[in-house]
Amino acid sequence: MQRTSLTICATMVLLFSSAWFCEGAFASYIVAWGRNDLGQCNVPTGGDFIDTAGLYDRTMALRSNGSVVHWGRQTTSSSHVPQPAGIFQDIDGFGDHVVAIKTDGSLTAWGYNLFGQCNNIPLGNNFNGISGGGFHSLAVKSDHSIVAWGRNDLGQCNISPMLPPNGFDAIAAGGEWSLALMMDGSLAAWGYDGKLQITNLPIGNNFAAVSAGWDHGLALTKNGSLVAWGNDADGQVTNTPTGNNFVAISAGWDWNLALKSDSTLVAWGFNQFSSTNVPTDAIFTGIDACAYHGLALTPIPEPATLTLLLLGGLAFAGLRGVRPVFRVFFQGR
Numbered sequence: 001m002q003r004t005s006l007t008i009c010a011t012m013v014l015l016f017s018s019a020w021f022c023e024g025a026f027a028s029y030i031v032a033w034g035r036n037d038l039g040q041c042n043v044p045t046g047g048d049f050i051d052t053a054g055l056y057d058r059t060m061a062l063r064s065n066g067s068v069v070h071w072g073r074q075t076t077s078s079s080h081v082p083q084p085a086g087i088f089q090d091i092d093g094f095g096d097h098v099v100a101i102k103t104d105g106s107l108t109a110w111g112y113n114l115f116g117q118c119n120n121i122p123l124g125n126n127f128n129g130i131s132g133g134g135f136h137s138l139a140v141k142s143d144h145s146i147v148a149w150g151r152n153d154l155g156q157c158n159i160s161p162m163l164p165p166n167g168f169d170a171i172a173a174g175g176e177w178s179l180a181l182m183m184d185g186s187l188a189a190w191g192y193d194g195k196l197q198i199t200n201l202p203i204g205n206n207f208a209a210v211s212a213g214w215d216h217g218l219a220l221t222k223n224g225s226l227v228a229w230g231n232d233a234d235g236q237v238t239n240t241p242t243g244n245n246f247v248a249i250s251a252g253w254d255w256n257l258a259l260k261s262d263s264t265l266v267a268w269g270f271n272q273f274s275s276t277n278v279p280t281d282a283i284f285t286g287i288d289a290c291a292y293h294g295l296a297l298t299p300i301p302e303p304a305t306l307t308l309l310l311l312g313g314l315a316f317a318g319l320r321g322v323r324p325v326f327r328v329f330f331q332g333r
């Protein structure tokens, strides 16, 4: 009986371990850190989160049932998801508005709307990527074309006709500029260039992911290294870590967050609110750098919890048999 319990426990540990490295495979807890003057880090209970939208001083998160929850600064315009809400599959934000893809592939947005970022939403139901910027948004369609809407005083919504119209792989809306990963692995950018975030765009076609800060860019190369450019006032460019063990990136307003292949976090740049003091007591699968707070997804359960559950399960199973082991594992916390 005891040997059976050990085998089951070992199998469960292997299953959870492999799940940690597959983002989105399991619903997760959210860990938040950094600026918390308005409760933007006071994450609601529950381990069923699959996505986050970290705004300037508030946070939205998507539960596995497609509903959105909100915490941090509360205002009538930005706090509440339009009703009837529908079911969402992806949410994103950066300034004070949220852009979302519903499960039918159509777009919606809510929050600050002075520049039409929430009521001039592109129509259609073929969207599979979104990025909310300072006052504008970008979305990519399944045919690899993109749309931009919202504030356009600095050309952040002017997609160059020189770019291949169906050549976009991913998009990132910054403060007042836009960044894109092309299907050939090169980068494109347009909009505000005051910190040379357009002029100093890295060349080459070895890029795998992009993220845009307020005035700086961050890219992940296909060999797992990082490149940053643009505003460097807080070391968000020059302090970029070396190495080729990175798997995900997220640029905050003037700081950066990256996920390493061992599921740990690293952060650098502006740190007045301890945004770059990343948590180290869990294993992470998703990241989201906000203005001055950071968010990360950690699968159920955290390693320390898992160890306790494993030891408790083993002891209990040794006394009572196999079935209680399952009960302990699936209780969560």
Ligand SMILES: [Ca+2]
Pocket (backbone or CB within 6 Å): 051, 052, 090, 091, 092
């Ligand atoms: Ca998202």
